[in-house]
Amino acid sequence: MKKMVYNFSDLWEASVYGPESQTISSIVYDSRDVMTHSAFVCIKGEHQNGHRFIDNAVERGASVIIGTENELLHTKSHLHSHITFIAVTDSKLAMAELSSLLYDSPSRELFTVGVTGTNGKTTVTSFIYSLLNALSYKTGSIGTAGIWDDKEKKDFKQTVPTTPESPDLQHALQYYRDNDLQAAIIESTSIAIAQQRLATIDFDIAVHTNLTPEHLDFHGTIENYKKAKLQLFSAAKQAVVNLDDTGMARDILKLNNGPIITYGFHPEADIRAEKIGHAANGTSLALIFNNKKYYVQAPLFGEYNVSNLLAAIATCHLIGFTIDDILSVIYKIKSPEGRYQIIQNHTSFTIIMDYAHTPDALTQVLQSVRERPYNKLIVMITGIGLRDPNKRPIMAQCVEGLADEIIVSVDQPGFADRHTVVTDVLKGFKKPEASNIHTALYREEGIHLALSLASKGDTVLLTGIGFGGYQIIEDQKVPYSEEKVIQDFFDIPCSDLPVLNAK
Known part of the structure; x- marks a missing residue:
């Protein structure tokens, strides 16, 4: 394990008590992870105060x-x-700055791309990651889908769902540098930016997807939410901007810190798409750049994913690849787990998993799924215990009238009461007592109910935060596998299923 000796009076304008120099082998924010020569950083959180664990x-x-x-x-x-x-x-x-020092500022030797936005961050990150590696530009990615090097997912500590805390982030970046990777794509959430997890990383490119109300329980207002995200673009050398987005695009363009590529369906976008076509194996489109038209067939679904693809193409071009080179490997793009993921099974109906957990994302995926042929559409939506309760009824408003059967369940309850979460969602329906609206307090039960309602030719859409490998119950991460829950359904007789449609 690397050990460094630091003179703290040279690092910060801070009050230093005790020896001015110390050997540090690790930087931790959980006292249970402390070892000999660790630097323990006291963090004040919503439920805990790190100062309580100094002893x-x-x-x-x-x-x-x-x-x-x-x-x-x-x-x-x-x-x-x-x-x-x-x-x-x-x-x-302080933790971010000390972490960067301990790992010898690894981001300086990597081409760094920060991807931010309310929706689409994980998919854009995955698209950029897969395109760059297909172009033999060794790239790692860090975010909701985990921490990946250029070949596989790595077993790095990641205590938060998307952007890791700074010591964990710097550790991953050091691994990339030491293994000769050339670039790192980092999902950059507004909370991570506000909490300084990304401090000391000078991003080469910042990528913008969109801005709709989210995390207002943390930021307080939409303006504070936007300001947090804009910090990424203030510091980045270059930017990729979604010109279709009315929430933040113009604000980014006003910053004008360096080269910018815009993308979208907007006629003034630098890279834009038109003539969208849908097929069973993906989507076709005409891509226009520099007054030249390219015809593209991509293995993705939904117009919103076309926008995500344009963001990835724009980023790769800004890095230095030609459009022709990028399009030559389009067939290799990979969507992350849980993003419009069609479950392969031997049923007579279609099962689609999607991470849609915001009103905007739910609206987009519903539009895409409804473009597919089906007899009956069955949709499960969720209220999230850990998130702003004001958003819960809006999820109901988004789906009402667009599905034949609707199941309302709970994701990541945290300390929230499950009955309260479900009741909050139901408030958004004009007719919550309708016979096609069902409730299930546990996600597993909701999935089994949705599948039990499906027949030949139907489509079952399971939305929410279900793919991440765990559910947060109180303050514990309880292991959870969406695909196992689905498989378990087919291993038990329908007569054994619980009755879950009580309001």
């Missing part, structure tokens, strides 16, 4: 304690004179 970190061998509670840190320093206590104004920023 535990000391017992486990921490050499440095960093936090914001000056008086407490000063007091602790008198009790542990061999340990350095540092009082900073922003623990998250």
Whole structure:
């Protein structure tokens, strides 16, 4: 394990108590991960305050304690004179800066791309990742789909769903650099930006997908949400901007920090698409760039995914690849798990999984699915316990009248009451008592109910945060597999299914 000696008076304008220099072997924000010579950073969260765990970190061998509670840190320093206590104004920023130092600023030797937006981040990241690797430009990706090198998913620690905390992020970037990767594509959430997880990374390109209301429980207002995302573009050297988006596109263009490529269906976009055609094996389109028209067949579904594809093409071109080179490997693009994922099975009906958990994303995937032939459309939607409750009824408004059967269930309940979450969603229906609206307090039950309602030629659309490998229940990550839940349904007789349609 790498160890570094730091003189903290040279790092920050901060109050340093105890030895000014210490050896650091790791940077952690969970006291249970502390080892000898760890720097423990006290983070104040919604449910926990890291300062409460200072004694535990000391017992486990921490050499440095960093936090914001000056008086407490000063007091602790008198009790542990061999340990350095540092009082900073922003623990998250200090953690990011120290992490970058420990791993020797790996992002400086990588071409870095940050992808942000309310919807589409994971898909755009996956498209860019697969295109660049198909072009023999060794690239890793970091985000909701996990941490990947140029070949496979790696077993890196990732305690948050999308953008890792700064020590984990810098560790992954160091791995990329040490294994001769050329680029890193990083999903960049507004919360991660606001919490300084991406501080010290000078992005070569920032990619914008769209902006619709989200995470307002964290940011407070849509303007604060937008400001957080705009920070990514203020710092990036170049930008890729969705000109169809009314939420943030014009704001990015006003920043005008460097080269920009716009994309979309807008007639003024630099890279745009028209003449969209749909088939069983994908989508056809005409791509226009520099007054030249290219005819493209891509293995993706939905007009919103055409927009995601344009973002990826624009990014690869900005990196330096020609449009002809990029289009030569379009057939190799890969969608991430859980994004318009058609489950391969031997049933007589179609099962589609999609991560749609915002009103905008749900609207888009419903539009795409309804373009496919089907006898009956069965849709499961969810309310999310961890997210803004005001969004829950809007999910119902998006699906009412567009599906033959609707199941309302719960995702990532956290500490929320499941009955309350379902009730919040039901408030969005004009007729919540309608016979085609069903409820299930647990996602597994909701899926089984949806499948039990399907017959030959039907389509079952399962939406929400179901693919990530776990459900957050209270403060625990409980293992969860969507595909296993689906498979379990086909392994049990229909007569054994619970009755779940009670309101």
